[in-house]
Amino acid sequence: MKSDLRIDVLETPRMILRPYRMDDAERLTELLQDPEIHCWTSSIPFPYTLEDAREFLHVREKEDATGASFVWAMTERKSVLVIGAIGLHDVNPDTGRAELGYWLGAAYRGCGYTTEAARRVISWCFEFGGFHRIQATYFPGNFGSAGVMRNIGMREEGLLRGYGFKNGEHFDLYLQAILWNDPTWISTEDQLAGLQ
Numbered sequence: 001m002k003s004d005l006r007i008d009v010l011e012t013p014r015m016i017l018r019p020y021r022m023d024d025a026e027r028l029t030e031l032l033q034d035p036e037i038h039c040w041t042s043s044i045p046f047p048y049t050l051e052d053a054r055e056f057l058h059v060r061e062k063e064d065a066t067g068a069s070f071v072w073a074m075t076e077r078k079s080v081l082v083i084g085a086i087g088l089h090d091v092n093p094d095t096g097r098a099e100l101g102y103w104l105g106a107a108y109r110g111c112g113y114t115t116e117a118a119r120r121v122i123s124w125c126f127e128f129g130g131f132h133r134i135q136a137t138y139f140p141g142n143f144g145s146a147g148v149m150r151n152i153g154m155r156e157e158g159l160l161r162g163y164g165f166k167n168g169e170h171f172d173l174y175l176q177a178i179l180w181n182d183p184t185w186i187s188t189e190d191q192l193a194g195l196q
Contacts, residue, residue: 001096001130007070008128012120013195015113017072017086020060024073025053027082031105040142041103042166067091074104074117083108086117088125088134096132098125102148109144115151116191122152123188126180135177137163149176153184 010017020028029050031037038046045052063069071087084104091098100121104114125131136154138145150156154176162170178185 001091001093001132002128003093005067005070005093005129007064007067007072008124010072010120010124011195012116012191014077015083015117016075016077016080017117017120018075019064020057020071020073020085022054022057022061024082025050025057028053028056031082031084034106036106037103040139040145041101042164044103067093070098072117072121074102074113076108083113084117086114086121088121096130098131098134100134100136102145114148118148118152119186119191120188122178122185123191126185127188131180133177133179135175137173137175139164140172140174146174146176152178153182153186154178155182155184 007019009019029048029052032044032046032048032053035046038044038048060071063071069087069089069091071085073082074084074086075082084102086100086102088098089101100118102114102118122134125134135157136149137160138149155178157175157177160173160175162172164171164173
């Protein structure tokens with residue numbers, strides 16, 4: 001992984017993935033009133049307050065400046081509205097590993113946005129970032145998230161017993177991953193071919 005890697009603005013056919021800004025706080029608060037997002041994620045509080053959003057954005061400013069993690073606001077090209085988030089956490093520069101995570105606002109689910117964003121993040125990781133492995137976990141029963149992982153070329157690697165921790169309790173998570181030399185990820189050029 002590149003040692004000086006920093007977050008970039010990324011394009012997909014329908015979205016612009018960009019760093020979060022402080023003026024995204026109200027939109028984040030609005031989208032994260034959805035209990036479904038809290039149900040399937042381990043670190044997003046519910047109910048979600050404007051203060052939670054501001055704290056998240058302050059952390060983003062610090063981590064974006066150091067490359068400790070990479071989190072993009074998913075924005076629609078046509079409306080420029082933030083519709084969700086996608087990012088890399090637990091970034092290990094020495095081994096070139098990171099964990100992919102994402103959430104999407106309720107009104108935008110079922111349209112392929114998360115798969116589209118995840119494909120672009122994966123191609124950025126492998127073509128530009130010098131990553132070796134990107135992995136992701138999902139809660140048992142979260143078939144939507146598991147489907148996104150399959151759609152971007154990840155392979156199921158197994159059940160991590162007691163790996164997750166939320167609300168004071170341990171829980172199981174399923175693990176999927178993709179390597180830079182797997183033939184299943186899609187290049188940026190192929191993803192953006194329709195934009196020319």
